[in-house]
Amino acid sequence: MPETKSGIAKTASQVRDVQADITHKISAHILRDGRESSCISGLSLYRRAAPTNCTSAAYEPELIVFVQGEKQINVGETTLVCDKSTFLLTSIDMPVISQVTKASRVEPILALILRLDMPTIRDIISKEEFQLAEQTSVTRGMVIGESSAELLGSCSRLLDLLDAPQDIPFMSDLIQREIFYRLLHGPQGKHLRAIATLGEQSNRTAKAVAWLRENYTKPLRVEDLASIAQMGVSTLHHHFRSLTAMSPLQYQKQLRLHTARMRMLTDGLDAASAAFEVGYESPSQFSREYSRFFGQPPIRDIKAHKVSNDSIALSA
Numbered sequence: 001m002p003e004t005k006s007g008i009a010k011t012a013s014q015v016r017d018v019q020a021d022i023t024h025k026i027s028a029h030i031l032r033d034g035r036e037s038s039c040i041s042g043l044s045l046y047r048r049a050a051p052t053n054c055t056s057a058a059y060e061p062e063l064i065v066f067v068q069g070e071k072q073i074n075v076g077e078t079t080l081v082c083d084k085s086t087f088l089l090t091s092i093d094m095p096v097i098s099q100v101t102k103a104s105r106v107e108p109i110l111a112l113i114l115r116l117d118m119p120t121i122r123d124i125i126s127k128e129e130f131q132l133a134e135q136t137s138v139t140r141g142m143v144i145g146e147s148s149a150e151l152l153g154s155c156s157r158l159l160d161l162l163d164a165p166q167d168i169p170f171m172s173d174l175i176q177r178e179i180f181y182r183l184l185h186g187p188q189g190k191h192l193r194a195i196a197t198l199g200e201q202s203n204r205t206a207k208a209v210a211w212l213r214e215n216y217t218k219p220l221r222v223e224d225l226a227s228i229a230q231m232g233v234s235t236l237h238h239h240f241r242s243l244t245a246m247s248p249l250q251y252q253k254q255l256r257l258h259t260a261r262m263r264m265l266t267d268g269l270d271a272a273s274a275a276f277e278v279g280y281e282s283p284s285q286f287s288r289e290y291s292r293f294f295g296q297p298p299i300r301d302i303k304a305h306k307v308s309n310d311s312i313a314l315s316a
Contacts, residue, residue, distance in 0.1 A: 018152040042115035056258040069109025070102035076245025139202040145188040217279035271298040
């Protein structure tokens with residue numbers, strides 16, 4: 001039965017109320033910018049009080065629920081915009097470029113991050129009500145969804161445990177299980193179900209993605225990936241691009257470039273050392289591909305990134 005206007009308005013009001021509640025709870029437990037782990041296994045909190053530069057990152061399987069601010073994430077040639085009404089669901093390891101686009105001291109970007117526990121998710125989808133669930137022919141490894149009052153409510157109850165640590169051992173797993181249940185029953189649940197279901201093509205493709213994530217420094221043979229996924233090369237290419245928005249070669253290249261950039265930024269490696277460390281045999285090839293991807297050569301990019309970050313820190 002279609003929802004009435006009054007019903008839609010009531011639901012929107014409920015969402016706003018729970019968002020405000022979660023905003024207050026996150027603000028009370030994270031006072032500094034960055035991502036902080038909590039005393040609840042798998043749960044982290046995130047805060048930024050100013051916009052950021054584009055940053056290389058490798059997202060792991062997790063749920064990120066945003067309740068304030070805005071963040072832009074580029075994966076492959078796809079751009080995702082996350083704001084206070086959305087969640088980001090990442091089912092596989094994904095190299096991305098991310099940027100906080102809306103945040104301030106008064107209204108910092110705030111989010112809770114929950115690691116996806118695949119054994120628990122597989123146990124949930126093994127139940128009878130999921131046996132005839134809709135299958136999707138196109139599976140995405142990273143999707144955005146609209147946060148419902150039910151999903152936000154369970155997230156809020158999980159945050160309540162931060163103030164009741166004695167309840168964490170018993171209640172945390174139960175509430176996290178409810179959150180996964182809400183995700184699986186929502187419009188984006190089909191993507192998570194496809195990747196979590198053993199034997200599905202998306203699940204087998206995810207195994208190839210995981211292998212490449214762990215072995216990105218090695219020479220790439222697509223035939224080996226196809227063997228891991230137990231499918232033909234052309235079929236693997238199709239499902240790999242559907243899942244990651246990239247070909248296997250592009251995925252490997254982005255992992256190498258992201259990792260090299262982080263090593264130069266955080267550990268002070270020079271470009272040649274970073275190139276060799278991530279699997280490049282030619283520093284000049286590394287420099288060319290780095291320039292095409294990040295817009296400028298490694299030395300100039302790292303210098304500009306550090307200067308810009310210092311400027312943001314001073315003005316924040």
